[in-house]
Amino acid sequence: MSTGDPALVELIRCEISNHGPVSFAWFMEQVLYHPEHGYYSSDRATIGRRGDYFTNVSVGPVFGELLAAQFAEIWERIGKIDNFLIVEQGAHHGEFARDVLESLQQRFPELFSALRYQIVEPFSALQDRQAQMLQHFRDRVDWQGSLEEIEPFFGVHFSNELLDSMPVHLLVSTGAGWQEKCVSLDGDEFAFVRQPIAEPKLKELAANAPRLPPGHEIEVSLAALDWTEKVAAKLQRGFVLVVDYGFSRDDFYDPQLKTGTLQARARHRRLASPFDNVGNADITVHVNWTNLAEHAGQCGLQVVAFTDQHHFLTGIISKSPALLEKADPKRKRELQALLHPEMLGRTFQVLALTKDVDPAVSLAGFKFARNLRAALGL
Numbered sequence: 001m002s003t004g005d006p007a008l009v010e011l012i013r014c015e016i017s018n019h020g021p022v023s024f025a026w027f028m029e030q031v032l033y034h035p036e037h038g039y040y041s042s043d044r045a046t047i048g049r050r051g052d053y054f055t056n057v058s059v060g061p062v063f064g065e066l067l068a069a070q071f072a073e074i075w076e077r078i079g080k081i082d083n084f085l086i087v088e089q090g091a092h093h094g095e096f097a098r099d100v101l102e103s104l105q106q107r108f109p110e111l112f113s114a115l116r117y118q119i120v121e122p123f124s125a126l127q128d129r130q131a132q133m134l135q136h137f138r139d140r141v142d143w144q145g146s147l148e149e150i151e152p153f154f155g156v157h158f159s160n161e162l163l164d165s166m167p168v169h170l171l172v173s174t175g176a177g178w179q180e181k182c183v184s185l186d187g188d189e190f191a192f193v194r195q196p197i198a199e200p201k202l203k204e205l206a207a208n209a210p211r212l213p214p215g216h217e218i219e220v221s222l223a224a225l226d227w228t229e230k231v232a233a234k235l236q237r238g239f240v241l242v243v244d245y246g247f248s249r250d251d252f253y254d255p256q257l258k259t260g261t262l263q264a265r266a267r268h269r270r271l272a273s274p275f276d277n278v279g280n281a282d283i284t285v286h287v288n289w290t291n292l293a294e295h296a297g298q299c300g301l302q303v304v305a306f307t308d309q310h311h312f313l314t315g316i317i318s319k320s321p322a323l324l325e326k327a328d329p330k331r332k333r334e335l336q337a338l339l340h341p342e343m344l345g346r347t348f349q350v351l352a353l354t355k356d357v358d359p360a361v362s363l364a365g366f367k368f369a370r371n372l373r374a375a376l377g378l
């Protein structure tokens with residue numbers, strides 16, 4: 001028997017019994033985002049020490065404080081406009097928004113009085129949590145259910161670990177081409193089956209993917225490409241800052257990653273299969289930064305900088321050393337977790353995209369960044 005949330009398992013099983021194998025992207029969408037039973041949408045996801053996994057945000061408020069300083073610099077660089085919007089997507093329980101707004105209120109009151117903070121949140125259970133967390137900032141924050149619903153804006157779109165939780169298609173190399181790994185049933189159990197690729201966009205991407213040895217697996221995130229198009233359409237002037245874990249294209253297709261980057265996690269442990277504990281575990285993939293950056297360029301965004309989190313946060317601190325003034329032992333431990341190359345410092349990367357921003361503008365976070373084209377293999 002496949003384990004997990006019984007109602008969720010049953011509805012996926014029914015779909016497969018009635019209509020045949022489903023794409024892994026559809027399966028992942030149900031597992032994480034089914035409106036009633038999904039891991040995130042039902043608010044079952046728990047992040048942090050007592051939860052399923054850590055994020056930068058769950059380390060403590062220092063991540064939000066450092067990003068607040070970066071947002072303030074963006075505001076200055078695009079002309080201290082009075083309709084500056086910070087759009088956050090994937091805000092979970094609103095901790096990052098709270099940390100940013102508290103820090104801006106204390107350290108950058110001029111920006112604080114000029115800005116609005118908008119959270120893109122499709123799920124009411126999470127919107128309720130965020131509203132509770134952000135009670136003190138009710139006059140600054142509003143919500144939209146999707147990117148399509150937000151107004152064109154000036155400012156910054158921010159996300160931390162949004163793209164790694166978007167549904168992906170799984171492809172497996174035949175040596176001469178690619179097949180899709182879909183989800184079927186073996187008795188009552190979920191099982192992978194290989195099928196010819198049906199989706200036209202996926203076919204096109206597969207045709208352009210490098211030849212890899214038979215059996216090599218990769219993930220393709222059509223959702224991430226679609227997201228890029230939507231953000232590009234809404235941003236009028238400003239930055240998109242994407243924080244996540246991933247690889248450049250060359251590393252993504254490294255033969256050592258033969259089994260791809262897909263992971264299921266619960267209680268800080270990696271599960272043997274994405275079919276274990278369905279709906280009670282997270283499913284993630286690494287971001288293909290090169291594909292994302294290339295697509296962003298095709299959608300009218302400029303790809304301006306890319307670096308790892310260690311260098312990004314070090315750059316911000318170097319411009320705002322006052323941020324470390326009240327570094328008590330707890331804060332020092334938080335900073336170390338974010339910065340240390342063997343903790344989160346190298347695991348995470350930051351991509352900056354812009355629209356209608358003078359190319360000479362450079363941000364503190366990218367002061368120590370390597371050459372963009374070399375880092376992304378563009």
Ligand SMILES: C[S@@+](CC[C@H](N)C(=O)[O-])C[C@H]1O[C@@H](n2cnc3c(N)ncnc32)[C@H](O)[C@@H]1O
Pocket residue numbers: 040041047055056057058089090091092120121122159160161162165166
């Ligand atoms: C891995 S969690 C990261 C949460 C938080 N940013 C943090 O760092 O702690 C991913 C979050 O992205 C959200 N998410 C995924 N797709 C989304 C979408 N299209 N719009 C808004 N949120 C989305 C999920 O509901 C979940 O809260």
